[in-house]
Amino acid sequence: MTGKNKQGKKIKKENQEKNKKKNKKKKRKKYDFNEIETKWVKYWEENKIYKFDSNDTKKAVFSVDTPPPTISGSLHMGHAFGDAQQDFFVRFKRMKGFNVLNPFGTDNNGLPTLRLVEKENDVDSKSMKREDFIELSIKTIKEKYIPEFLEEIKRLGVSADFDIFYSTIDERSRRISQQSFIELYNQGREYRVDAPALWCPNCQTTIAQVELEDKDVSSEFSDIMIKADGEDLIISTTRPELFPASVAVFYNPKDKRYKHLKGKKAKIPLFDIEVPILEDEEVDMEKGTGIAYCATFGDQTDMEWQKQYNLPIKKAITSEGRMSSIAGKYKGMKIKEARKKILKDLKNKGLLVKQEKIMHPVNVCERCGTEIEFINKKQWFIKYLDLKKEMLEWGKEINWTPENMVNRYNNWVKGLKWDWCISRQIPFGIPFPVWYCKKCDEIVLADKKDLPIDPLESDPPVDKCPNSKCNSKEFIPETDIMNTWATSAMTPTIVKDLLKGTKVYEKIKDKPFDVRRNGQDIITFWDFNTVVKSQLHYKRKPWKELYINGWILGRDGHKMSKSRGNGISPKKVIKEHGADALRYLSASIGPGVATSFSDKDLIAGKKLVKKMINASRFVFMNLQEFNGRKPKNLEIIDKLFLTKVGLLIQKVTNLFEEYEPSKAKLAVEQFFWQDFCDNYLEIVKKRVYQGEGDEKKSAQYALYKGLLAIVKMIAPIMPFITEEIYQEYFKKYENDKSIHISSWPKPEYIEQKNLDEVHKFAHFVEILEAIRKWKTKEHKSMNSEIILTLTKKSYEELEEMKMLGDLKNVSHAVDIKQGK
């Protein structure tokens, strides 16, 4: 045996130096991921690798309903993770032979876009014609924001067909949205009534709940004396300015203090308003004096009480945020001003009993920070509270990944209290195709063939009011626009509309999409509303599968947010580590799971890229005279290796089919690193260096097949490095223009005969491990020569398998003896 003895650190260093020199000599090109990744992005685009073939009726279609991101800046990490995870199964399906319909849309019809366009062009949407503003916003987004955004999306390697593109404000989306409105109206599902709306006095618009923010503000909690049936009663409030809109006073039915006041009247000071005293369990006995007063509309509870007890609606605050005429001498004052004045007047009359400074959370407009108000307005609603039972059924028709996410949907449905208010009072968005008779308020709808239409710019399709009793010829256009979810809930219809006139359209028009993927935060908005609209319009589910992607938290384990300052830019990560590494990281999260951002995993992804390049380089270095054909006889160990590859293919295929790309990635990665690189490559090394004839060809064939399968299976996750390897090395033998449209590997050598033997491969590896362990323990180098003594059983098995030669090579054994 020749083994080197323990070496000092000096020698170690010397060796490192030697190695550096060696590497310099080779002048090996470093893998420059930025250069290479950009190269393939360009190649894929130029060669239309991800094009959906809208005329191919033979191939099965795999259709995806993609969330259109709101574009008001650059790509954030949430987009990157979600889009990457969607891309994993999309690429898999494409390689599986599906004609993949993976469109791309952007959401540009909400408040964020309004503000972006105003800022960008220095205009005020309120002083512009709505039509002009829409045009301007389409131009602005199209020219600058969408191209920039798409560039980042493409750089991430998203394999969408960007020719199948929509914006939620484009003409098609407006038409479909208005069509939907008219159809649901004709179904009797839409109605228009007075309703409270969230109103921002500063922005002068109603706003959606999602646009609210909690803000802690200091305020004064005032105890004010009122008269109740001649008796003094103290109420506590932070909003005395709403006194003119008082409609009732409440106490808790369990509260003995006030039981005797049931059915009596209370008198609100300064305004001399008499209101009923009512009981309700919502009242918190501990809060203040246990008496709550109800005005139109102080808050959510006020609205509920108004409905429940059929209380009158009074308007104390105008849309400009000033006191209305019912406020008497306070009319015209700003809210806070009026509050001050009213408190002062109460104090002068000795009715202000106590004042306490408190911090309490209020709802403010997320844009400008102004406290929101509730105002009363005629609004359009989609009636659906009667459908709760059906909604729950509709949820069950869809396959949820992960399954538990259906609970989000169910809980939302069960908690619904109001019909869906679809009107918004902002100057930008999709108009309602509606006019009203000036005289009798009769509703006139646009003609479907005229859509999209803006009633502000057109006349109704009738000369006179359709109401036979009214002969008015004057109409008022609706100025409100539709809530953006009313449009984005139509994305499946919008995408299909893009394909109208193609052969595939006929094939898919009456079918649900295969899958929609999105984050868990919009299940209750986007997903729920899409299900409802699809069922109301087409009586079918919008998609078969709903995949909720895993999402990424900041390094601190909290949601990335500006206020926490824990956001990480995908652009920067891609620049520093490559898109493959970022995609690798997003592939470490399963569906519906949240994980903190991990730099370690990013590095692991980077290392995997490097390892794959090196392994491929090695394999092809030894395939010089390989002809790509299968030799007559495969060595047993090579065949068993391919059996293992086959088993892996089966496993990984199933995992992708089951929408578990993170598990698929883990399985391939472990196999590649351990079985392929650490063991199999070592096993066949000598044979490909020095072997001859079939013995060599067998190893070459197995290396080729094994590596190709591995590279293909990792391709959906890391499309860049795999394309690089495919084009650089495999292209000589394979014909496809891109690995991403090549066929998914098929398992081979998995006949029972081979499965029965595959444990022998493991046994071989066990022996290798034992030898390595021994050498390590003895401080011998791995290539030190040994004399090996095997147990009789092992020896016989290896002999029978003709693997003694391989073992000799890989363990550097000069002789192998048979023991007991």
Add this chain to the structure above:
RNA sequence: GGUCCCAUAGUCCAGUGGUUAAGACGCGUCGUUUACACCGACUAGAUCCAGGUUCGAUUCCUGGUGGGACCACCA
């Protein structure tokens, strides 16, 4: 307040009703071979707590604790 998810080595993350609980990062020791020092080999290191079901629980059930997310509320 409602709902959901998670809890496994110093860290991240798999898996399992029953032999030795996988892998990565990090730590330690050793090695330097015609892919790879962003290397290889080897070592040490883990099932949150309390009950229950079971012959047997890290796994299933109940409760607790801790972390996270979503929704709602906040006179």
